[in-house]
Amino acid sequence: MAWTLVVPLKPLIRAKSRLADAATGTTRPGLALAFAQDTVRAALACPAVSGVVVVTDDELAAQELAALGARTVPDAPGGGLNAALVHGEATVRAADPLAAVAALNADLPALRPAELERVLNTAVRFPRAFLPDAAEIGTTLLSALPENPLLPAFGGPSRARHRASGAAEIGISGVPSVRQDVDTGDDLRAAGELGLGAFTSALLAGPVRG
Ligand SMILES: Nc1nc2c(ncn2[C@@H]2O[C@H](COP(=O)(O)OP(=O)(O)OP(=O)(O)O)[C@@H](O)[C@H]2O)c(=O)[nH]1
Numbered sequence: 001m002a003w004t005l006v007v008p009l010k011p012l013i014r015a016k017s018r019l020a021d022a023a024t025g026t027t028r029p030g031l032a033l034a035f036a037q038d039t040v041r042a043a044l045a046c047p048a049v050s051g052v053v054v055v056t057d058d059e060l061a062a063q064e065l066a067a068l069g070a071r072t073v074p075d076a077p078g079g080g081l082n083a084a085l086v087h088g089e090a091t092v093r094a095a096d097p098l099a100a101v102a103a104l105n106a107d108l109p110a111l112r113p114a115e116l117e118r119v120l121n122t123a124v125r126f127p128r129a130f131l132p133d134a135a136e137i138g139t140t141l142l143s144a145l146p147e148n149p150l151l152p153a154f155g156g157p158s159r160a161r162h163r164a165s166g167a168a169e170i171g172i173s174g175v176p177s178v179r180q181d182v183d184t185g186d187d188l189r190a191a192g193e194l195g196l197g198a199f200t201s202a203l204l205a206g207p208v209r210g
């Protein structure tokens with residue numbers, strides 16, 4: 001099964017507000033872009049992924065992510081994260097009505113293609129499925145097989161919401177890079193221990209150490 005991923009990205013100037021303390025020496029918008037670049041590049045390198053659609057109103061991010069091979073669409077609804085995801089899903093399914101679609105956060109700078117492949121190969125067994133984030137509170141990936149709506153309920157404690165919505169929780173081990181979203185300085189250190197992608201590493205001028 002080939003998946004089309006929908007990656008939401010808010011305008012870089014507003015992104016990653018909780019990283020303020022960790023962003024000394026670099027800029028939050030720059031980090032948010034580097035996270036998205038590492039996420040999209042790893043996603044496109046995953047054999048289970050046929051394409052990535054980024055939903056963003058940020059012109060620079062759209063340009064840079066398109067250069068990696070992503071399709072980009074404006075955040076036409078302008079109604080927040082879940083509305084952006086529904087819009088991305090509709091865009092994908094307008095072009096391919098039988099697409100398998102998964103939403104993936106843009107803040108996974110340690111993402112490994114082989115780990116994403118394991119997650120997607122598990123997701124294929126359920127009409128809808130999700131992967132909890134490393135903190136076990138939020139969600140980093142939500143999937144829907146053909147003819148199933150994504151029904152995204154991201155934001156804050158979304159693990160419980162996705163579970164309550166009937167999506168299956170993906171409980172496999174050994175996929176830390178797909179679960180390690182980065183919102184805080186501690187998250188960034190944890191991602192550094194897993195191994196940051198090239199864009200984020202370059203920005204931070206070397207591996208992140210505790
Ligand atoms: N297109 C789009 N993406 C969004 C929107 N809100 C959030 N996102 C993206 O959804 C993911 C999770 O977003 P949040 O945790 O709300 O925001 P964040 O920028 O990661 O971090 P904070 O500013 O610290 O909350 C990130 O990839 C965001 O860029 C939105 O309104 N539109």
Ligand SMILES: C=C(OP(=O)(O)O)C(=O)O
Nearest residue numbers: 138139154155156158183
């Ligand atoms: C939006 C989410 O992520 P976070 O706020 O942790 O970036 C979520 O987990 O639903």
